[in-house]
Amino acid sequence: MRVLGIDPGLTRCGLGVVEGSIGRPLTLIDVNVIRTSADVPIAQRLVTIEKGIDAWLDEHRPDAVAVERVFARSDSSTIMGTAQASGIALVAAARRGLPIATHTPSEVKAAVSGSGRADKAQVGAMVTRILRLDAPPKPADAADALALAITHIWRGGAQARIDAALAVQRLAGRTR
Known part of the structure; x- marks a missing residue:
């Protein structure tokens, strides 16, 4: 499975x-930041x-897109820009019919580090270890995007298998 993780932000x-x-080693395909x-x-x-995300979708052809779920912060100007960038990411993926998942920051932190309260440095260190990189991706927004993709592969892939098994079970129940 190839996943594009998007850490939305208006500046980065x-x-x-x-x-x-x-259960298999994950591979970094590409990472960057739109500024x-x-x-x-x-x-x-x-x-x-939008143009940057569209270009990445065209170039990398992901099987799914994982976007950080916007959550309330005390700084409303920051959340507004994040929400606007998130909407662009969701529309770009939906326009292509790609499966889209949103993950909260605490879900992502817990998935990659084991703690939903991990700081940016811990997330960057775990992304580096999981993807077998020489150094943490910079800036932190790039590492966060990779963490989103990792989380989706680990959690989204499992959920997709559960959903498929339930669908097969429902179909088997109808044919009896």
Whole structure:
């Protein structure tokens, strides 16, 4: 399974593609950050993010997209930009008919580090270890995008198998 993880943000939108499956080593395919300047109007910044995500979807052809679920913070201007970038990511993936999952920051932290309260350095260190990298991806938004992709492979893949097994069970019940 190939997953594009997206850590949405208006200034820095992290993108990371990971390939693998549960129980097997995961492989880093690519990682980067789309940057926009606060000096540019928000609509133009969102267009830049959309074009960047579209290019990654075209280039890497993921099987699924995992986006960080927006959560309430005390700084409403930060959450607004994150929500706008998240919406762009969701629309870009949905337009292609890709499966989309959202994961909360604490779910991602728990999946990669074992603790939902892990800090950015711990998440970066675990992403480095899981993907067998020489150094943590920089900036932290890039590592967070990879952590989202890892979480989806580990959790989303398991959920997909459960859903498929339940569907088979329902069909078997109808044919009896």
